[in-house]
Amino acid sequence: MTDLRVGLASDADRYLATDQTVWFAEVLSASTEEQLLGLPVDQRFAVDVDGADPATYPGIYGVFPMTLAIPGAADAPRQVPCAGLTWVGVHPDHRRKGILTTMLRHHFEEVHAAPGTHVSALHASEPAIYGRHGYGLASHELVVTLSRGATLTAPDLEDAAGTITTQMATATDPGVPARLRECHLAVAELGSVVGEQAYYERVCQQLPENLRGKEPWRVLFARRDGVDVGFAAFRRNEKWEHARPSSTLDAWAVVGEPATRLALLRRLLDFDLVSTVKVGTVGADDPLVLWAGGPRATGGIETYDSLWIRLVDLPEALMDRAWSAPCDVVVDVVDRAAPWNEGRWRIRADDTGAATVERSEADADVRLPVAALGSGYLGGANLLGLARAGLVTEQRRGAARELWHALRADVTPVAAVGF
Template structure:
């Protein structure tokens, strides 16, 4: 197809923005007002692509994307630290404008806009994983989905006492009260688990809102909170589905989110596998090193599938590096390849000293040339640069190992909520 001139700016028509999303993602239209359906993506964070030549549908945009203002927990002083992150979401290109440069221009605009707003890190969950690595995002955390049978045994003698002192109870709050309780709980938990993400109140109102169209004979989402010493220390969000075979209950309990330290997760999981009328518990986004794997016996889980979780892109290296702490010293000159961010590309001296990192411009000879996605992948301590090097994706240079020893963490990052 012929190329087209693409201009990206803030969307000025909410109806058109929503109509484009419904066309791209082919969801069932909801009866809720447009403003309600768009909640969680602030008006000034809704962007649209326009074409300056060629035909287009006036009721939709050629492309759209949104940004959720979020906080990302990064490695810091043996725990975590909340830092701002631009949560890229609602990315879609009209079917009539595919493969004509619309997505590329939107992603370029997002990187530039994020930089203008002074946010050093962008993150996303990829619907099609092959796309975003080409534009500078690196896979920073991975997860698995799995299923457990009702009554699964979890063996963790060192945690039994604390788990037993943890009360699990279904939430009675609704509306804004539930939103506030959920945010406070996830902030408290995620601060100690690098890789975690929390959104603002608008995001949680959007996530917790359940329209009649979304439910369609489904059980409303249930929130199970874990409380210890009078404080919320974790939660699980889930929904049950009825099923009967030969007059026996074979229902499925699907967990949408699970937060907490190991003892809290143990208490929540023991409750989740013990609901009446259920035969299967499905767990999403379980980290590769989650304590669950140690608590289970061999082959106790079924339908185990690997999945990518959070993708991270650095848009301002000298601003991003001091936000986290590091495991080892390094002094490496990196020639950063970033065709979508000219202020970013070029040679940087990356220095880590006593756990603190910085990047400064230099004219010194480069020790290694790296694509920007590599630093995004390593930023949370999960994207092993040496593994990428061994796979032939990064240059065979000693500086890669020096960087990785600085960026790595004792444990891989936690899984992030979807947005």
């Protein structure tokens, strides 16, 4: 069997060349470190084997250090460290040799050994892959299309929205990455991921090849009493049809509490020379659809998977979050990739929202893959629904319902920004 060695990627050019081979996008003229902006040197990993092409690695992956907003006390999300898995790729010459499995096991071991980090998360390029490695789909994203000038109705938010002023900046303006991070951290809702400042520097990066026929990314900051309370990142694509403006405004994310988002969205819907506004990173239960008058009042809604979550240190991850109801359930967890999670655990949550998770020799009430707990971790994916679908096995009648009622959250997780 081929000896696969996983470690830090010592050659940044080789790392980048591997990514370019796997994803086959246009090769950019920027320097290697410019293209790797935001991905810490000590979080770039690669697989090597004897006889491999010295210009590329057989496989690579990276990690963005992030925080994840999970259920907390008094309905306020709690932000915990999260390993944002990214830049995953296997060279075409080395497929089906166990490289992805080896890299992910290395990743889980790295996270498990890191003090205070108990979960990994990702956005899946191919969703079928990551469920096999213990990631569960924890939130959904909508992309909502609206016509310019669309009316958003929210009577009880009018006064609060009226206190918001907006200020437009360009992503490359000095200080914008720091403002984005500080604001995002302050208003993060359940299911949000927030990166370090280098992540926002990457978001704001404007390389020439990415600007062909497009304007630079703009940021619309929402302010109240001189303080940033939200933002919208967007850009417009110039287009004319029959001598009439027909441009599309693409909003990558609109961040803030509801009244703030209402004010930002109304501003986005009122730009000159724009005919269509597409808003991405919209949560499954985001009020935007209600403000617009329902799904048929929009120009269309597309639904995608958003954040996939993997419990790397199962007991610690489950004890990190607040629980919404008491429960006493023994779960038999299947986790081949992180064997320290495998086996039976007794989950006891009390009426204060705290839980203990300990090894147990008792008969299991529920048998489930670790991915199911990842899906339910933010309180959005219905564990009882997974049992009805045959993806979770209930061995004590009512146990899946009991566990789900303790896991669920009052609000659906928001969609997470891409990384």
